[in-house]
Amino acid sequence: MTATADAEAAANELTPLADYLGNVLRRLRALPPLDLDLTQAHGNVLAEDVVAPHAFPAFDQAAVDGYAARWEDISGGGRGPSYVPAPSGTPGGRTIRLNVVGDLGAASWRPVRLTPGSCFSVAAGAPLPVAADVVVPVEWTDQGMAAVEIFRTPKRGYGVRRAGEELPAGTLLARAGTYVSPALVAVFAATGIGHVVVRPSPRVVIVATGDELVDVGRGSQPGQVVDANSHALTAAAAEVGALAYRVGICDDDPEGLRGLLEDQTLRADLIITTGGTGTGPGDMVRRILSRREGGRAGPVTFTDVALYPGTALGFGTVGAEEVPVVCLPGDPGAALIGFEVLARPAIQLLAGAEPVFRPSVRAHLLETVSSPAGLREFRPAHVAERRGGGYTVQPLSGGPFTLSGLAEANGLLVLGERVTTAAAGSTVDVLLLDRRR
Template structure:
């Protein structure tokens, strides 16, 4: 029987995860920038800072429906304590109507006002918009029962975003609200990093396509579907090639073909040292272009990284066990995709959380365990490990976080504070 000391000695021979990730990510560079029309830019990462070409709002405008007036003309208006109209209201002549499409410049004179719609340009000299409900809603003349403060109900040109404002920095992912901000300030094109093209390949003679029941010697290919979805979630354009048998020539040919359309290739399966582990056997012989490393990671200690093809396309090789493949994707493939996309930061956000249940952890390995993290009333977070440990697909499916236990942790006790990666899945 292997002793605890023997297990720890074996773990000490593994490469620390942080060192391994650093060595991999230093070999990658963001993809070349691309000029895109604004309508196509959503989801991409900016390659350059974006500066407002025009002010927003572009002109002085009404923020509400009402009457645009001079404040000194309405200041004497008042209302009773219960809001009912009083005779002491101010009466102004309504000299015109202004809608959002009005364009002719107009000016107020003493004792006059304009009926305005939200978004309409303000007449010159107007410095207040009186809400409709504070008036008798007159058409030729209007009585105002309550005076708003000077500046109420209007927006000045450039009040929110003056021309020349930096709207977003390089490395920012473009979301729908940013698209609106860019459009409103005159930005029709943006320079972005291309969304990485990710090709996903599952390997193994035992694999069968989804829809067939597993028989002895057969395993349904869940990995290529899951990893393709994970790549899309990471912001990539993902292509599932499907199943590749453990045939050396077939694997070589497939990878060579895929380098023509891939910015990075992700394989799953065949990373071990067994007789059927063809990915490791074939790729590790290619002049050292792909290396397989025993990493202090649980689940799944063996990861591969390197380049393939004449274009030297990066390739990430993950284990074949589904949970280990998904964890491997999170810790290695996802940061690589984010780096290619120019995103900052490349790692998921993390929080410190109060552990609700005592859990064991293997010595010398950095464990990533499915968990549910929740905000505590009054601040902070709690984290509940999910049943079954790291190797359960059902746990990963239900998790909104990954509990991270360091190499020196053998038991994390309830009540201790631990690190949790936030998966940020929309529910």
């Protein structure tokens, strides 16, 4: 049997990534809903539909600074209802001049009424007088105080916002599953909403494991590896919208690891570990969390998945509260890819967000690449929009294990299990990474 055939046979024993993800995500449920004050709701996902209890605007109001008037009183001075400059007098010599009978600001509340030939000076946001159907912008007038002369005639309704014109009471403002953005917060507030029911942001705890790990601030040397993973994964979890907590480094001590995970279940909705998922002599996480006790399987199942890089992934629950735990490989590149593939969708599902996966596009490949047989590869790449439509994708040098490539990438080139070579010019799938720069 050839080396290629051996590799294909080994790959056939791996669990397809799609099957593995489906099995894992079916075991997760969105967190219970929580009623939050509007100022705390931003960044969460709505758990219920939200309907406007009040109209917006709540009353007829001026949209611009100017003079609230009756259009029939001013239309004789122009050439019909248009924005074209008109002379200040009619052919008969009559000047468009209105008496200014009062001033109205945004805090005015007493109802007033216009009489023929009169107007009110109004500020934007001020309630309109009864019978007013136009606001003449202040710059279209001589800005008079007791009387005003109008130089241009706006259309009927110009500068006027009617009650409920934008959002009548009873309007569906947002459906369950909608992300609460700053603009949506403004819509809720404007229609009289002070609280909304949301899915809370998941609390995610990140633990790096390994006797060889040392904290940042120094260089690696033989026998020591700087812990890049827990810092990177904490940032990745925060980027998704989770409340991320970095616990730090845990040595390869069975009792220490069990105790640490048990303690973290009190404040976590999801625990992510990194390192020790393989079958080597130092891979304690897999050995400890998959150990059978009392005839029962361990709390975490480790699966060799058809994924490149990082085939070994773990998933299960720990503690009396059965908090989900995701176990990622120790290589930094494999850990970040594993986060994208498994941990990120899990966080999205817990948060009630849809879709749980990154958006993807089909792109024109600019360079021929090879890929391991039987594995679904995620390779750092740069994707760009083509002039005239569509996308191109350029694989970044170094392959999927390079941290520099992941730092530069704005997409992940996806090569399926049956792809061993993708030729330049072919069309491939690319996951779009959200790089907020």
